[in-house]
Amino acid sequence: MRFVKIHIKMFGIICYSYSSCHNLCSTLEVSEEVRQYLKTPTFDNWQWEDAEIMVLLQVMYTDLDFIPTFNIEPEVLQQFLFEIYRRYNNIPFHNFKHCFCVTQMMYGLIWLTDLRSKMDSIDLLIMLTSAVCHDLDHTGYNNAYQVHKTELALRYNDISPLENHHCAVAFEILERVLNKFKSILPVFDFTNKDHRDLMTILIKVSDISNEARPMEVAEPWLDCLLQEFFNQSDVEKLEGLPVTPFMDRDKVTKPSSQTGFIRFVLLPLFIELANLFPCLEVLKSKVWRKCTVCTSLKASLQNLMKTFTGRCPKHLK
Numbered sequence: 001m002r003f004v005k006i007h008i009k010m011f012g013i014i015c016y017s018y019s020s021c022h023n024l025c026s027t028l029e030v031s032e033e034v035r036q037y038l039k040t041p042t043f044d045n046w047q048w049e050d051a052e053i054m055v056l057l058q059v060m061y062t063d064l065d066f067i068p069t070f071n072i073e074p075e076v077l078q079q080f081l082f083e084i085y086r087r088y089n090n091i092p093f094h095n096f097k098h099c100f101c102v103t104q105m106m107y108g109l110i111w112l113t114d115l116r117s118k119m120d121s122i123d124l125l126i127m128l129t130s131a132v133c134h135d136l137d138h139t140g141y142n143n144a145y146q147v148h149k150t151e152l153a154l155r156y157n158d159i160s161p162l163e164n165h166h167c168a169v170a171f172e173i174l175e176r177v178l179n180k181f182k183s184i185l186p187v188f189d190f191t192n193k194d195h196r197d198l199m200t201i202l203i204k205v206s207d208i209s210n211e212a213r214p215m216e217v218a219e220p221w222l223d224c225l226l227q228e229f230f231n232q233s234d235v236e237k238l239e240g241l242p243v244t245p246f247m248d249r250d251k252v253t254k255p256s257s258q259t260g261f262i263r264f265v266l267l268p269l270f271i272e273l274a275n276l277f278p279c280l281e282v283l284k285s286k287v288w289r290k291c292t293v294c295t296s297l298k299a300s301l302q303n304l305m306k307t308f309t310g311r312c313p314k315h316l317k
């Protein structure tokens, strides 16, 4: 694996200064071992640099046969991906590596669920490219901050009943999609376009599925996410805006940040998906185990706090 990686690395650097390599895609020299590894949800993004990641993204388009099917010029794809790379900001979480991770999970799910035999290539192209683009130019601040800072802060004079509003809306939308998926599941039919369209749920799943990855991959991502959250809440405090509670460094712990999210969002999604694709049972079990670990860690923390302070802080309840 080591030799292979070095080989790709050299190639990736050429890709990085992309203007000079015209036949990159047609001569992608990525080993079969790496190509297969790239198709798995256990893929470890932390081993690869951005230049290498650019090459791996091209491998995805190549190995899904998008290049001949849609007559894509390799240089065009390469320039498109380079432009994408440029438009992701250098922020802790929503950066180019996150874009790659989401795309790679989408790619892995396409192979794992054998989606190629069930859906048209154009749908898969749309899903993969949506994953590539999904957080373009993310500033590292969520909508709550943007809106608070502008309209709402002015309109409501910073009174904060709306602080959880955006979060609540996001959960509501997710719940609606999940419920629709659940209701159609017993009669799910890949020949029905409306049913096939529901597969876009896989983009969302890919976006939030770090916890379905191996611990050594998922843990650093959680650190990055909390760092980005804390950056926002620090600025909110400085600017006197309502602080988004789940982003507050004084209130959030790693297990407390994950327990609710895994139990109420991620696990239900994987449970339903595994009903449709039994091959996803492995990922579901991984998420289930993570949920158990986080819950018991949170309980231990609560006990510890009670022991030392005689009470349990509200955010740990």
Ligand SMILES: [Zn+2]
Pocket (backbone or CB within 6 Å): 094, 098, 102, 134, 135, 207
């Ligand atoms: Zn994202």
